Amino acid sequence: NPGEPGHGTGLDFDPVAPNTLDAVVVPDGYEQDILIRWGDPVLPGAPEWDFANQTAAAQAKQFGFNNDYCGLVPLPGQHGRHRERYLMVSNHEYTSENYMFHGWDPDNPTREQTEIAWQAHGLSVVVVERDRRGKLEVKLDRHYNRRITLTTPFTVRGPAAGSPLLRTNADPAGRTVFGTKNNCAGGVTPWGTILSGEENINQYFANADAVTDPVARARLARYGFPAGATERKWERFDDRYDLAKEPNEANRFGWIVEIDPLSPHENPVKHTALGRFKHEGANVIIAHDGRVVAYMGDDERFEYLYKFVSDGKYKPGNSRHAREHNKKLLDSGTLYVARFTGDSPAAEIDGSGRLPSDGEFDGRGEWIPLAHNDKSLVDGFTAEEVYVFARAAADVVGATKMDRPEDVEPSLKNRRMYAALTNNSERGNPGKEGATEINPRVRNRHGHVLELEERRSDNTATTFSWQLFLVCGDPAADDTYFGGYDKSQVSPISCPDNVAFDSKGNLWISTDGNALDFNDGLFAVPLEGRERGHVKQFLTVPAGAETCGPIIEDDFVLVSVQHPGELDGASADNPLSHWPDGGDSQPRPSVVAVYRS
Ligand code: FEO
Ligand code: CA
Ligand code: CA
Ligand code: CA
Numbered sequence: 001n002p003g004e005p006g007h008g009t010g011l012d013f014d015p016v017a018p019n020t021l022d023a024v025v026v027p028d029g030y031e032q033d034i035l036i037r038w039g040d041p042v043l044p045g046a047p048e049w050d051f052a053n054q055t056a057a058a059q060a061k062q063f064g065f066n067n068d069y070c071g072l073v074p075l076p077g078q079h080g081r082h083r084e085r086y087l088m089v090s091n092h093e094y095t096s097e098n099y100m101f102h103g104w105d106p107d108n109p110t111r112e113q114t115e116i117a118w119q120a121h122g123l124s125v126v127v128v129e130r131d132r133r134g135k136l137e138v139k140l141d142r143h144y145n146r147r148i149t150l151t152t153p154f155t156v157r158g159p160a161a162g163s164p165l166l167r168t169n170a171d172p173a174g175r176t177v178f179g180t181k182n183n184c185a186g187g188v189t190p191w192g193t194i195l196s197g198e199e200n201i202n203q204y205f206a207n208a209d210a211v212t213d214p215v216a217r218a219r220l221a222r223y224g225f226p227a228g229a230t231e232r233k234w235e236r237f238d239d240r241y242d243l244a245k246e247p248n249e250a251n252r253f254g255w256i257v258e259i260d261p262l263s264p265h266e267n268p269v270k271h272t273a274l275g276r277f278k279h280e281g282a283n284v285i286i287a288h289d290g291r292v293v294a295y296m297g298d299d300e301r302f303e304y305l306y307k308f309v310s311d312g313k314y315k316p317g318n319s320r321h322a323r324e325h326n327k328k329l330l331d332s333g334t335l336y337v338a339r340f341t342g343d344s345p346a347a348e349i350d351g352s353g354r355l356p357s358d359g360e361f362d363g364r365g366e367w368i369p370l371a372h373n374d375k376s377l378v379d380g381f382t383a384e385e386v387y388v389f390a391r392a393a394a395d396v397v398g399a400t401k402m403d404r405p406e407d408v409e410p411s412l413k414n415r416r417m418y419a420a421l422t423n424n425s426e427r428g429n430p431g432k433e434g435a436t437e438i439n440p441r442v443r444n445r446h447g448h449v450l451e452l453e454e455r456r457s458d459n460t461a462t463t464f465s466w467q468l469f470l471v472c473g474d475p476a477a478d479d480t481y482f483g484g485y486d487k488s489q490v491s492p493i494s495c496p497d498n499v500a501f502d503s504k505g506n507l508w509i510s511t512d513g514n515a516l517d518f519n520d521g522l523f524a525v526p527l528e529g530r531e532r533g534h535v536k537q538f539l540t541v542p543a544g545a546e547t548c549g550p551i552i553e554d555d556f557v558l559v560s561v562q563h564p565g566e567l568d569g570a571s572a573d574n575p576l577s578h579w580p581d582g583g584d585s586q587p588r589p590s591v592v593a594v595y596r597s
Contacts (some may be wrong), residue, residue: 142221185281297405342437483533
C-alpha cells in the first residue's frame with residue numbers, strides 16, 4: 001500500500017542531474033532561499049559581517065563557520081497544524097583559516113585569528129519564524145538566540161564526571177569544561193533537546209609525544225593525537241591545547257553534548273555515559289518499554305558502532321517535571337558496541353562488492369555491553385576507563401571494525417536503525433583488515449548504508465539482524481546495490497554521510513566527498529514496498545561543499561552547505577566559489593531552505 005510509511009509517498013519530484021555547478025540546484029517546481037550564513041547576526045547587537053575586518057567579539061555574536069548538523073525544535077504553544085516558530089540549532093564543526101582570512105600564514109597565526117576561530121566553533125541557536133508567504137526567516141530573538149563557543153561552560157555528567165582522568169589545573173573537580181568542538185552530526189531528542197557529536201578532536205591538541213607514561217601514550221595514540229605542534233597552533237595561545245602541560249584536557253572532548261535550546265541560560269552537558277570517541281552524532285528512540293536508546297557512530301576508518309540503553313524510562317509530555325526527568329535519562333544506563341556476522345560463505349565475499357549467491361549482504365549480530373554506570377564489563381578496564389577510552393575497551397571485546405560510521409539514526413516508523421558507512425579507502429590494504437560481509441568492498445570509495453533490525457523490534461535488545469540497504473556508487477557498476485530496485489532507474493550516490501526521515505517514513509541521505517566526480521547532494525529513498533531502493537537526487541550543493549544537516553518537513557527542506565569552495569588551490573586570496581553571494585564574494589557556509597514553488 002503506497003500510503004503506508006516508507007513507501008515513497010511525497011517523493012514525486014524529478015531527480016536533479018549530477019553536476020559540478022557553483023550553485024545549489026533543486027528540482028523543477030522548487031525554489032530556495034539562504035536562511036543564514038557564516039557571519040550573519042545571531043545575537044541582537046551583532047555587527048554586520050565584514051570579511052576583511054573580523055574580530056572575535058563580532059564572531060561571538062554571529063553565525064559560526066562550517067555549519068554541519070541542523071536541528072529544529074518547535075517553540076512551545078506552536079504544536080498545532082501550522083507550527084510557525086522554531087528554534088534552529090546548528091553545529092559549527094570546524095574552521096578553515098585559509099578560507100577565513102586574507103594572507104593567512106599557517107606558520108604564524110595571530111592571537112586575534114585564533115580567538116576568532118574559537119568563537120566560530122560551537123553551535124548557534126536562532127529563532128526561525130514563518131513570514132506571510134510561509135517562508136522561514138531568522139529572528140534576532142533576545143531570549144532564545146544563543147552562541148555556544150569554545151569559551152562556553154559545559155557541565156560534565158554521567159559515570160565519568162569528576163574522574164581523575166578529567167581533572168585539569170583549571171578544573172580540579174573534573175566537572176566543568178569550556179567549550180565544545182568539531183561538532184559534526186546530531187539529533188533532536190524526544191524531549192526536545194539537541195544532541196551533538198564532538199568528532200575529530202585529536203587535531204586540536206599538541207605534543208602527545210611529551211607524554212611519557214606508556215599507558216597514557218597508547219591511549220593518546222588510539223585516538224590519533226599528534227606529536228609536536230598542531231596545524232592550528234592554538235597551543236601557543238592557551239596551555240590547555242598542549243598535552244605536555246595539560247595531559248587530561250583532551251579527555252574532556254570527544255563526547256556527546258546535549259543542549260536544551262528552550263533553556264538558554266542552562267549550561268549544556270557533556271554525557272560521559274555515551275562514551276568518548278570521534279562521535280559523529282547520536283539519535284534517540286523510545287523503546288517499547290519506555291527506556292530510551294541512543295545509536296552512535298565513531299567516524300574513522302575501522303571504527304565501531306555503539307548504542308546506549310538508559311536505565312530510566314521516558315515520561316511523556318512537555319511538563320516541566322517530565323522534561324527535567326527526561327533530561328537525566330542519558331546519565332545512567334549501559335553502553336554497548338556492535339559485532340556483526342554475515343550469513344554467506346566467506347569464500348563468496350571476495351572484496352569486489354558483488355553480491356553473494358543468496359543475493360544479499362546480510363546476517364546477524366550482537367550488542368556487546370562495555371559498562372553499566374560504575375560497573376565495567378571489560379577485563380582490564382575500570383568503568384571510568386571504559387567511558388573515557390571507549391575505543392580501547394571496544395577493541396578488547398572484539399567489536400566489528402566498520403567503514404567509517406557516520407550518521408546513525410533509527411526510523412520512528414519501522415524502528416530499524418540506518419547507518420551511513422561513508423567509505424574506507426584503506427580496507428584490504430596491506431596490514432589492514434579485508435572485506436567481510438558487513439563491509440564487503442576493499443578500498444571502499446563510495447560507502448554503503450546499513451539497515452539493522454533489533455530482535456522483535458525491541459531497541460533495547462542485544463541481538464539483531466542486518467542487511468546492506470545500499471552499496472553506493474555508479475548504478476551501472478556491478479559492485480553497487482540499491483535495495484533490490486532496478487538500477488537503471490536510480491540516481492548515482494556516493495559517500496553517504498547524514499541520514500534523516502520525512503514524516504512519511506522515507507529515508508533521506510546527504511553525501512560528503514562524492515567519489516564519482518560530481519558535487520555532493522541530498523537524496524530520498526523509500527524503504528518499503530515496490531519503491532524500496534529507488535534513490536532519487538533532490539538537490540546538489542556547490543562545488544567543494546558537502547551536504548549535511550538535512551531536515552525534511554512536509555513543506556520545506558533545510559540543508560547545511562558546509563565548506564563551499566573547499567577545492568584544490570582555493571583560499572581567501574583565490575576563492576574558487578562565490579556561493580551564495582555571487583560576484584567576486586567569498587564563499588560562505590550557509591543553511592538553505594527549499595520550498596515547493
Ligand atoms: Fe564530520 Fe564524520 O563527518
Ligand atoms: Ca548473505
Ligand atoms: Ca558528517
Ligand atoms: Ca562530513
